[in-house]
Amino acid sequence: MSEQNNWIEIGKLDDIPVLGARVVNREEGDIAIFRTADNEVFALHDHCPHKGGPLSQGIVHGHKVSCPLHDWKISLETGVAVAPDEGCAARFPVRVEDGVVYLSLSSD
Amino acid sequence: MKERLIVIGNGMAGIRTLEELLKLDADRYDITVFGDEPYGNYNRIMLSPVLAGEKTIDEIMLNDDAWYQDNGVTLNKGKRIASINRSKREVIAEDGSSLTYDRLLIATGSTPFILPIPGNDLDGVVSFRDISDVDQMLAVADKSKHAVVIGGGLLGLEAANGLMEQGMNVTVVHLPETLMERQLDTVAAGMLQQSLEERGLHFLMQAQTESITGKDRVEGVRFKDGSGISADLVVMAVGIRPNYTLASESGIHCERGVVVNDTLQTFDPSIYAVGECVQHRGEVYGLVAPLFEMAKVCANHLAHHGIGRYEGSVTSTKLKVTGIDLFSAGDFIGDENTEELVFQDAARGVYRKLVVQDNKIKGAVMYGDTIDGTWYFDLLRDQTDISDIRQHLLFGQAHLGDSGHGDENRVAALSDDAEICGCNGVCKGDIVKAITEKKLFTLEDVRAHTKASSSCGSCTGLVEALLSHTVGGDYSTAPHLKPMCGCTEHTHDGVRAAIKDQQLKSVRAVMDTLEWDSEDGCSKCRPTLNYYVFCQWPDAGSDDNQSRFINERVHANIQKDATFSVIPRMWGGGTTPDELRAIADVADKFKVKTVHVTGGQRIGLYGLKKEELPEIWGDLSKAGMVSGHAYGKALRTVKTCVGKEWCRFGTQDSTKMGVALEKMTWGSWTPHKYKMAVSGCPRNCAEATIKDLGVVCVDSGYELHIGGNGGIKVRVTDFLCAVKTEAEVLEYAAAFMQIYREQAHYLERTAPWIERVGLNYVKEQIVDDNDNRKALAERFLFAQTFVQDDPWKERAEGTDRHEFEPIKTIS
Ligand SMILES: Cc1cc2nc3c(=O)[nH]c(=O)nc-3n(C[C@H](O)[C@H](O)[C@H](O)COP(=O)(O)OP(=O)(O)OC[C@H]3O[C@@H](n4cnc5c(N)ncnc54)[C@H](O)[C@@H]3O)c2cc1C
Ligand code: SF4
Ligand code: FES
Numbered sequence: 033m034s035e036q037n038n039w040i041e042i043g044k045l046d047d048i049p050v051l052g053a054r055v056v057n058r059e060e061g062d063i064a065i066f067r068t069a070d071n072e073v074f075a076l077h078d079h080c081p082h083k084g085g086p087l088s089q090g091i092v093h094g095h096k097v098s099c100p101l102h103d104w105k106i107s108l109e110t111g112v113a114v115a116p117d118e119g120c121a122a123r124f125p126v127r128v129e130d131g132v133v134y135l136s137l138s139s140d
Numbered sequence: 141m142k143e144r145l146i147v148i149g150n151g152m153a154g155i156r157t158l159e160e161l162l163k164l165d166a167d168r169y170d171i172t173v174f175g176d177e178p179y180g181n182y183n184r185i186m187l188s189p190v191l192a193g194e195k196t197i198d199e200i201m202l203n204d205d206a207w208y209q210d211n212g213v214t215l216n217k218g219k220r221i222a223s224i225n226r227s228k229r230e231v232i233a234e235d236g237s238s239l240t241y242d243r244l245l246i247a248t249g250s251t252p253f254i255l256p257i258p259g260n261d262l263d264g265v266v267s268f269r270d271i272s273d274v275d276q277m278l279a280v281a282d283k284s285k286h287a288v289v290i291g292g293g294l295l296g297l298e299a300a301n302g303l304m305e306q307g308m309n310v311t312v313v314h315l316p317e318t319l320m321e322r323q324l325d326t327v328a329a330g331m332l333q334q335s336l337e338e339r340g341l342h343f344l345m346q347a348q349t350e351s352i353t354g355k356d357r358v359e360g361v362r363f364k365d366g367s368g369i370s371a372d373l374v375v376m377a378v379g380i381r382p383n384y385t386l387a388s389e390s391g392i393h394c395e396r397g398v399v400v401n402d403t404l405q406t407f408d409p410s411i412y413a414v415g416e417c418v419q420h421r422g423e424v425y426g427l428v429a430p431l432f433e434m435a436k437v438c439a440n441h442l443a444h445h446g447i448g449r450y451e452g453s454v455t456s457t458k459l460k461v462t463g464i465d466l467f468s469a470g471d472f473i474g475d476e477n478t479e480e481l482v483f484q485d486a487a488r489g490v491y492r493k494l495v496v497q498d499n500k501i502k503g504a505v506m507y508g509d510t511i512d513g514t515w516y517f518d519l520l521r522d523q524t525d526i527s528d529i530r531q532h533l534l535f536g537q538a539h540l541g542d543s544g545h546g547d548e549n550r551v552a553a554l555s556d557d558a559e560i561c562g563c564n565g566v567c568k569g570d571i572v573k574a575i576t577e578k579k580l581f582t583l584e585d586v587r588a589h590t591k592a593s594s595s596c597g598s599c600t601g602l603v604e605a606l607l608s609h610t611v612g613g614d615y616s617t618a619p620h621l622k623p624m625c626g627c628t629e630h631t632h633d634g635v636r637a638a639i640k641d642q643q644l645k646s647v648r649a650v651m652d653t654l655e656w657d658s659e660d661g662c663s664k665c666r667p668t669l670n671y672y673v674f675c676q677w678p679d680a681g682s683d684d685n686q687s688r689f690i691n692e693r694v695h696a697n698i699q700k701d702a703t704f705s706v707i708p709r710m711w712g713g714g715t716t717p718d719e720l721r722a723i724a725d726v727a728d729k730f731k732v733k734t735v736h737v738t739g740g741q742r743i744g745l746y747g748l749k750k751e752e753l754p755e756i757w758g759d760l761s762k763a764g765m766v767s768g769h770a771y772g773k774a775l776r777t778v779k780t781c782v783g784k785e786w787c788r789f790g791t792q793d794s795t796k797m798g799v800a801l802e803k804m805t806w807g808s809w810t811p812h813k814y815k816m817a818v819s820g821c822p823r824n825c826a827e828a829t830i831k832d833l834g835v836v837c838v839d840s841g842y843e844l845h846i847g848g849n850g851g852i853k854v855r856v857t858d859f860l861c862a863v864k865t866e867a868e869v870l871e872y873a874a875a876f877m878q879i880y881r882e883q884a885h886y887l888e889r890t891a892p893w894i895e896r897v898g899l900n901y902v903k904e905q906i907v908d909d910n911d912n913r914k915a916l917a918e919r920f921l922f923a924q925t926f927v928q929d930d931p932w933k934e935r936a937e938g939t940d941r942h943e944f945e946p947i948k949t950i951s
Contacts, residue, residue, distance in 0.1 A: 042948040051660060051686040054947035065947060069660045086702040089690040091663040098663030100690040100698055103486070105334070105663075115333050115343065137950075 039127070039134040045073065046131065053088040053097070056135060063124055064088035065133065066108050068095055074108035075126040075135055081106070081119025142170045145442065146231055146241040148221045148386070150175025152184055153415025153431040154247030155203060160439030162211055168443060171213045172239060174231070176220035177270055180204050184270070185428060185563075185596045188460050191274050191302030224390035226408055243442060246387055246398060246406070246413040250380035250426065255290065259352030265374045268299045277373065281306035284372030288312075288361050290349055292319040294459060296377035297332075300341055301461045303373070311342040311369060313349060313361065323457040323468045327484070328491055328507040335464060335489070338626045338662055344369075382417045382424050397424045402449040404438040414438050421452050428563050428595055429455060454521050456513065456562055458598040463623045467513035470503030470520050471495055478502060483534040487887060489625075489664075492534055499527045512536040514602065518558050551605045560602050563595035568606065575610045583607065625664040627657050632885040635669065639676050646673060646682045661687075668886035671773070674809060675881050678923035685940070691771035694943055695931045696753055704753060705746045707770035708760050709806065712780045712798035712818075713741030722763030726756055740777030740815065742768055754944055758936035766930040769806070773887070775877075776815050778802040779827065783820030783837065790820035792837035797866060798826075801835075801873055807927040808877065808920075811884040811893075816873070829857045832880075832890040833873055838862070842869050846876055846902065847894035855891040858899045861907045875906045875913040878920035 048054045048067040055078060056063040062078035064087050072095070078088045085101030095108045105114040111123040125136040147154045150173050158171065175181075179201075186200035208215040220234045230240040252267030254260050266276050281287070281303055289300040292314030304310045312319075318329035319336075333343060348364040352374055362368040382397035393399050393407040397419030404412050404420075414434040416426060425431065430453035440448040456469035474480060474495040481494040490508035494501055494516065500523050504516040515536070519526060526533060554560075556569035574580060574589045586603055587594040593603040623629050630638070635654065644650045647669045651661060661669070666687035673681040691697055696704035708723065723743055727735055733747030748756060757767075769776060778801045781787065783794030798818040805816070817828040818835040828834030830848040834857050837843075841864040845857035860876070863869055879902065884893040894902060906913045935944070 040948075040950070047942065047947055049686060049942065054942065057946040057949040059951070062946075083700070084702070086698075089694075089698060089702070091666060091689070092686065093660050093662045093666065094658060101700070103663060105338075114337055115330070115345065117330075 038138075039136050042133050042135045044131055045071070045128050045133055048073070048133070051092045053090075053092065055086075055088045058137075062086070062088070063135065064097075065126065065135070066092055066097060068092060068108065073126050073128050073133055075124035076106070076108065076111050077122040077124075079121055080104060081113050081121055082117065087121060143168060143242040144240065145169035145171045145243050145245065146239060147171065147173045147245045147247060148231065149247035149249055149415065149417075150177065150179075150181055150215065150217070151247060151249045151415065152181075152202075152428055153249070153435055154245060155181040156432055156435040157245060157247065157414055157438050157442070158211075158213065159203075160436050161442050164439055164443040164445065166211070169243075171211075172216065173208070173213060174216045174219050174221050174233065176218065177272075178218040179271060180208070180215070180217070182271065183595065185460070187268070187271070187274050188298035188302055189597075191268075191277060191299065192305040192462070193302075194305075194462065197271060221386060224386065224392075224411075226390055226392075226411075229410070242410065244411045245438070245442070246392075246411065246417060247415040248383040248386060248417045250416040251383045252376065253379040253381050254376055255349060255378055257349060257351050259354060259358065260376070262352055262354050262358045262374075263356055264354070264358035264372060265352060265376065267376050268295055269380075277303060277375065278306065280373040281308050285309050286311075286369075286371050287373040287375065288369060288371040289375045289377060290361075291375075291377035291379070292316075292343070292345075293377065293379070294320060294323065294457065295380075296375070297336065298460055299375045299377055301336070301339075303375070304339070304341055308373070309342075310340075311344060311371075313344045313347045313363075315346065315348055317346055319343075320457075320459075323505075324466065324507075325472055325493060325505050327493070328466060328468070328505045331489065331491055331507045332459075332464065332466060335626045336461075339657065380416070380426055382419065384417050387413065387417070395419050402437075402451060403441045404434055404450060405441070412438050412442065420450065423452060425453065425455065427455050427457075429453060429565065432564055454517075456517050458510070458513075458562075458596065460596055460598065463626060463629060465506075465508060465510040467506040467510040468504065469513075469517050470501070472503035472505040474502070481530075481534050494533065496526070496530075499525050499530070501526060511601070514558060514560065514562075514599070515554065517562070518555075551602055552609050560606065561590075561592035561595070561599045563599075564591040566590050566592040571603065571606055572610050575607060580607075624668065625662060627661050627665050628654060629657075630654055632668070636672050636676070636882075639672050644673065645677050645680055647684045647687050649673075671809060671811065671886050675923075678926045692773070694750065694753065694940075695757075695767055695771060695935065696748075696750075697771040699746065701747075703747045704750055705744050705770070706748060706753065706756055706760070707738060707742050707744045707768040708765040709768040709802075710742045711802050712778055712795050714780075714795060714799065715743075719763060719765060722760060722765065726759050729759070730756055738770070738777075740770075741779050742770070742777060744770070751944055751946070754936045754941075757932035761930060761933040761936060766806075767932040773810055773812050774814065775802075775805045775808050775810065776813050778805075779815070779817040779831070781818075781820045781825040783818075787820055787825075789823055790837070791839050792820060792842070794818040794820035794826065794835075794837050797835060797837070797842075797869065800866065800870060804870055804874065804921075804924070805877060807929070808881070808924060809927070810877070810881055811886050812889040814877065814880075814890070830854060831857065833876055835869055835873075841865065844869065844872055844876075847890045847899070849889055849891040851889070853891070858894065860903065871913065871917045872906065874920040875916035876902070878916040878923075879905055881920070881923075882916075 053064050053066045064076050064078040066074045078086050080099040082104045085099040087097050089100040090097040096105045098105050104117045111121040113119045127134050181203040183200045183202050189195040221231050222234045223232045230238045232238045252269050266273050287303045287308040287310045289296045289312045292312050300310045300312045318326050319333050350364050351362045353360045358374050360368050360370040384394045384398045387398045388394040398413040400413050400418045400420050406413050415431045434450050437448045437450040459466050478495050478497045483492045493505045495503040501520040554568050558568045560568050593600045624632050650669050670684050670687040732745045736744045738744050778798040780795045780798030784790035815831045816833045817826040817831045819826040819828045820837050828836050830850040834845040835842050843862045844860040846860045848857035849855045
């Protein structure tokens with residue numbers, strides 16, 4: 033897939049706190065960039081499938097984030113809400129190279 | 141010559157019948173037992189803890205070889221009975237040997253249901269029924285990684301949990317939409333699934349298994365929709381079938397099981413049957429409680445006493461997964477003729493539903509806190525009329541009388557005939573009698589003498605509470621308490637003690653030292669630990685920003701549309717024209733959508749973007765205003781009236797008192813939000829009697845009230861004491877806040893905390909004990925020296941800048 037993706041450089045890995053998130057602002061809706069304890073980076077549409085809570089403001093644990101509004105848990109890997117809740121937040125490809133984070137805007 | 145009794149099946153029902161029989165008449169029979177398993181009699185229920193590594197096979201043996209010898213019972217282990225010749229009254233084993241009987245007892249249990257799909261006979265496909273199944277699972281778990289459990293019922297989930305404890309990566313495949321659909325409603329099932337997922341189990345719901353793949357050994361599982369997953373082990377736990385083949389082939393009438401009457405006799409009067417293999421009044425059972433009841437009645441008839449009838453059982457369900465409390469009984473779904481009483485507290489993970497018809501309980505489901513299960517179950521079985529207690533029913537038995545103080549008082553409130561141990565049908569009265577008459581001190585003793593808590597163990601907490609209640613201070617083992625969350629076995633109090641004793645000064649240190657089950661906790665435990673560390677070590681503890689809820693992380697309240705609100709502090713509810721102007725200027729400059737006066741006498745500005753916060757805060761702090769902490773589990777406001785200064789009734793300067801209290805306490809973090817108020821006279825215009833701490837000024841000084849709450853469940857304060865001077869008010873207020881900070885569980889407000897520990901306890905600590913009060917107040921003031929910096933000012937000056945700025949903006 034990487035051929036079609038237009039990777040954008042968004043910043044350094046160190047700009048994102050461990051177990052935290054930063055936001056990429058854009059008109060079509062913000063994208064939340066998460067960094068987990070094992071230093072993996074994930075990107076999701078910053079919009080909880082429940083009532084649109086900003087996932088970037090939640091608490092990150094494991095490869096999940098708990099939405100700050102009503103504590104739904106969303107998988108960072110898939111964007112899917114942990115059952116029994118249902119729904120999903122769009123996922124965006126991200127990769128880290130030499131400490132620099134790249135994001136692709138074609139959600140999958 | 142003695143009569144000859146043969147028992148086929150060396151399991152839980154057959155041997156329990158013998159135990160009961162030996163108690164009644166040890167000499168009547170020559171007894172021979174045939175069992176096709178190569179072991180003595182063991183507690184099948186406990187296979188789950190064995191699989192999870194919590195118990196060993198030795199520990200679950202109920203009766204060893206010596207027991208059979210001592211009681212003159214001949215045991216044929218590993219010998220399977222192939223047929224019964226009823227006309228000759230003899231049983232024939234597979235090896236051809238035979239033996240005659242005068243009476244025969246069939247207790248052959250159940251066989252696991254195996255899905256009729258291709259691959260079901262591959263190596264590595266097992267059921268979960270006996271020791272050899274567990275041995276096989278453990279052997280695979282030792283070498284391989286991926287396990288699939290087909291069936292999300294009681295047994296499947298216990299298997300899955302056990303395999304996960306053995307280090308396997310486990311996926312549970314379940315056909316219906318929700319787990320344990322026969323025992324739980326969708327809400328409880330959802331909560332269960334969520335906590336199991338948090339522990340690391342995976343679920344494939346509504347997945348229909350089509351085949352099991354592999355050459356000799358299992359390699360994977362395929363589903364109807366074409367998808368599949370790989371597996372080194374497949375556990376089938378899709379149900380059990382009464383094992384009545386032997387009986388029916390011998391011409392005994394069987395339907396869904398061996399049909400028996402109320403005396404447990406089959407259609408052949410010299411042949412009895414008990415346990416999972418029987419069908420009684422149309423019902424078949426898959427739990428031990430009914431089998432044990434059958435055993436009692438059957439023994440009675442075998443002993444020729446001829447009294448006692450088995451009339452069927454109402455059963456209840458519990459799941460033996462450590463740290464998960466669930467309970468269900470009766471008809472918990474209901475229909476158009478029933479009503480539902482529901483209580484749900486998502487924050488604590490507690491759910492209760494009662495189905496009621498004509499003022500009687502028909503069914504119950506509970507999740508999270510199941511201590512009242514026994515009580516509901518009694519009300520259900522006895523069909524007690526609940527009209528009088530209906531309003532309080534959902535809060536549990538403890539709330540019927542005074543506020544409850546833990547398990548001990550709850551068991552004290554139970555009636556003597558309340559059933560404590562469901563498996564063995566032991567009532568409270570039996571246990572108390574055994575404890576007092578036989579002078580029992582330990583749980584093991586109680587188990588040995590009464591059998592209570594000796595089967596599935598889920599009533600252990602109650603038995604321990606009874607023990608400590610009955611023998612008082614002599615029994616010191618703490619009753620079973622709930623773990624803090626799914627990530628740990630430790631309780632709130634245990635964690636707090638460890639933080640103190642082992643000098644744990646960061647969230648990471650706590651998780652590492654106490655061996656947290658999950659890598660970095662969850663959204664429940666991390667904020668909790670962060671608070672506990674911070675409270676214990678105000679000077680040296682590290683504050684982990686990522687373990688705070690968003691409100692505290694960015695010092696503003698998040699609102700429903702992801703904007704934030706800003707509420708500056710107004711000391712004791714007072715303000716000045718300059719402050720009002722500064723607020724008005726900010727509101728203009730940032731085009732604030734809503735300006736609102738809050739319930740705590742302050743002005744709130746709503747609808748602000750996160751990026752704007754530092755700048756707004758900067759403007760406000762230039763005008764001398766500081767954060768109001770309206771977002772935190774922290775001191776919120778001190779509400780006051782105008783008191784003596786203006787009011788014709790005022791007895792003291794309530795405003796000044798309020799300001800002094802707020803200056804002392806602002807910035808402090810607490811287990812939950814914390815509010816105070818000072819009223820100038822008993823007219824109480826500041827509503828001091830629904831605050832965490834309320835001061836009511838009177839002619840002779842100040843009355844102090846604690847534990848009020850104006851929230852979901854309104855609670856009026858308890859009167860603590862009266863004091864004379866302002867200095868005393870401050871000292872008591874600091875001491876009370878500190879004891880609450882140090883001892884309440886995170887997210888527990890003062891009201892439920894006081895109900896839990898008792899008002900007397902609080903009085904003893906801070907009214908009766910002067911030294912303790914002074915020490916508490918000192919600790920509070922010491923902690924305050926580290927927190928009274930305005931977080932807004934710091935952030936306006938650049939602290940945590942990354943929190944407020946996007947990493948990148950794309951246009
Ligand atoms: C893993 C697991 C967990 C469980 N957890 C719980 C729980 O928490 N609570 C609860 O109430 N119940 C639980 N149960 C159910 C409980 O174990 C059964 O209800 C109970 O064991 C049934 O007793 P029984 O004597 O009828 O059958 P069993 O205990 O199965 O005994 C029957 C015995 O007869 C033998 N047998 C069969 N045919 C022959 C033959 N022809 N010749 C010789 N021997 C024969 C069998 O091999 C078996 O050993 C659990 C069951 C399992 C498997
Ligand atoms: S509480 Fe008493 S002193 Fe205060 S305003 Fe009301 S009436 Fe006046
Ligand atoms: S908006 Fe995310 S949980 Fe409600």
